[in-house]
Amino acid sequence: MKKASKRLVTISDVAQSAGVSKATAARVLGSYGTASPDAKEKVRDAAKKLGYQANELARSMTTGRSKTIGVVVGDIENQYFGQAVRGISDAARAAGFDVILANSGENAAKEKTAVRVLLGKRVDGLIVTPASVFETQHLHDIQRSGRPLVLLDRTVPGLDVDAVVTDDRHAAEAATKTLIDAGHRRISYITATESEDPIYRGPHQISLSTVMERIEGVMAAGRAAGIEQPERYIRLGAGRGGMGDKIIADLLQQTQRPTAILASDNVVALEVFKTLRRLGMSIPGDLSLIAFHDADWTSVTSPPITVIAQPAYDLGFESAQILIRRITGTGDVASRRVLATKLITRQSVAAPPKL
Incomplete structure (x- = not known):
């Protein structure tokens, strides 16, 4: 029965x-x-x-508010986004709001679906890490609807909403200059951003504002130092379907291989570290390495890795505070808040080897 x-x-x-x-x-x-x-x-x-x-849905229909905010991030398994979400949750809880989290997997179609689901749950506002600067209609629709929206970590050209980001271009430029000052001229920037062609050929391949700003920083530092074709060693798609090892290995086995790498995040940096070990190469003897984001593992490897520390928790906390001010009607005009990064020098940068 x-x-x-x-x-x-x-x-x-x-x-x-x-x-x-x-x-x-x-x-x-x-x-x-x-x-x-x-x-x-x-x-x-x-x-x-x-x-x-x-019954929160019934309450929201009565009061006009659900006391929840929706969050869509690119990769919840990435420690960087995990810290940002912690910041969002802490700020939301302090203001009496709950958080509904969705993961886009850096896929614009999944992001659109997540946004639709969250709006269906009547969230009071959204925090989104855009998966693409090319597929943004759903974000413009949110803005036109009057529902508060804050962009986290990335921006979208032409979308006039609040954004909280880091100084990516300056950070990449400063890191590249550090490598140049150590004597490097063949410097690679490797990113996980999606691309069918791993060789960088122009901005049309780049779907994320952060990646484009970092590439601009790398090239600006290279040109200022008189390096010809500083984009020559830029590689894309290192996070696509296990392609990271092959892309990195192909790059390092060139006759005129790079002597230094700037990794776009701690996941790519770890892939570089593992590929170097597999190829019997050492850091910094054979290759110098700098990584974006001060992940826990970067300080305990041998050698510890020089990193660009990003205020991930603060990004999330401030994004939530701005969104809640919008929800409660106390926000000012839309703004782009830029948080500073910090270069932490360890032992993974040295003079280039004589090749």
């Missing part, structure tokens, strides 16, 4: 148990309107005794 499911406790049940009207119970449980102290105490005691759970 099939066991009957337990019926959810309703406001009517609470009102009957407390000996008050349904309207009074609704006002107390919904925290709106007025009720006597005695009625409030009776309703709350009854709700606790019966195990009442608020």
Whole structure:
């Protein structure tokens, strides 16, 4: 015999148990309107005794707010985004908001689906890390709807909404200059950003604002140092279907191979580290390495890796604070907030080998 499911406790049940009207119970449980102290105490005691759970969807239809924010990030397994989400959660909780998290996997179609689902759940606003600067109609639709939107870590040209980012171009330029000052002229930038062709041929291949800004920084530092074709060693798609090892190995086995690598994130940096070990090469004897993001492992390897520390937690925390100000109607005009990064020097950079 099939066991009957337990019926959810309703406001009517609470009102009957407390000996008050349904309207009074609704006002107390919904925290709106007025009720006597005695009625409030009776309703709350009854709700606790019966195990009442608020219907958040019904509440949002009554109040116009769900007290939730939707978040869509590129890769939740990446420690960088994990820290950002922690910052969002802490800021949201402090303001009385819940967070619904979705992962796009750096796929624009999945991002669109996630945004549609979150809007269907009546979130009060969204924080999104855009997966593409080319497929952004859904983000423009959010803006036109009047629902608050904050972009995290990346921007979208032509989309006039709040964004919280880091100084990617300056950071990449400073890191490249560090390598140039150590004597390097053949410097590679390797990124996981999707591309069918791993060789960089122009901005049309780049779907992320952060990647383009970093490439611009690498090339600006190279040109300032008189390096011809500084884009020659830029490689894309190192995170696509396990292609990282092959792309890195092909690059390092060239006759005129790079003597230094700037890795776009800690995942790519770890792939570089593993490929070098497989090829019997050492850091920094055979190759110098700098990585974006100060992941835990970068400080305990031998040698420890020089990194560009990014304020991931602060990015998330500030994004949530800005969004909540928008939701509550206290925000100013849309702005682009740029947080500083810091180059942490360790032992993975040395003079280039004599090839």
